[in-house]
Amino acid sequence: MKDFRYNEMMVHVPLCTHKEPNNVLIISSDAAPLVAEVQKHIDDISCDVISADANALREVEDNKYDVVISELEHDAAVLAHISRVLNEEGLVVLPVSPLKNVDENSTTFSILGKYAKIVMPFRSGGCTTAVLASKEYHPTADIILNRADLLDSLEYYNSDIHPASFAMGNDVRKNYKGIIKN
Template sequence: MKDFIYNEMMVHVPLCTHKEPSNVLIISLNSAGFVAEIQKYKNDDISCDVLSADINLLREAADDKYDVIISELETDAAVLAHFNRVLKDDGLLVTTHPSLDDVSENKRIMQILGKYAKIIMPYNLGNGETALLASKAYHPTADIILQRTDLLDGLEYYNCDVHPAAFATGNNVRKEYLGVIKN
């Protein structure tokens, strides 16, 4: 699959879910594609910090600073606690995670996220993989900012129809993750 689909889905899903994203943290060894997608928000005042995938740099980030975190950092309890610490009260996190076929590892991650977020949902990245969205306030299908999605120029994949469709899951996933996915 094309990299542009992955980049668009990792960036635009959280930025079009959060009511007023102004501070974004990207944690990635290859952040250029994410940064390019954030720059498409010309009418919004969004600042973006980029960290390499290093937990030590995350430890230095200020408390309650970010509205959105987009991460490719391998997650464990310590990393998720730092994400919670640096996210604002209405913040949301999008992170990569193991395949949904790895049920025990994903349940572990989702249960930890459940301590910090009201909503935890996997979504399709358009390339056969999924990401996890964890939100302290906003629901990714109920709170989508349609005007923001419609005003974005230069997108090749993401749109206001793809956004909610990305959260559709089969019955096998619903059954396997019953009580862990919070939507």
């Protein structure tokens, strides 16, 4: 279930990880709550939206985006297109199955690992799980605390929640050993 926690985590985790997120692409059939979260940043961030449609993604310009927030059903082709539209420091976040679905998530994480240096699942609010795949920035080592702490009117996200959302138990670490790249 998407709620304020989901929307805040899907937007602010990547925007507070990337050093200079100027161009954001949101791929969603219900982008308004995500766009509203992007607009809470005081930085001058350009935000484009396309529908959750693989055909629309094919038309997006190469190397244009710093951050992609995708709710598009993903397979190898979709993930390749997302990587194509990200620039050399880009990162993507997308919802994934609960971490107990090791086989399904391992496939997604492995594909993302072909394009990104870092592939890490995180709790995206409530009981939902997402993954952040980054070509350059580490979500717990490179958090921009100043940006995270300057955000007003948030109900859930803060600079303490950000790194804590990436904490995983030993069972998860064991199940995803060699697949999660951190």
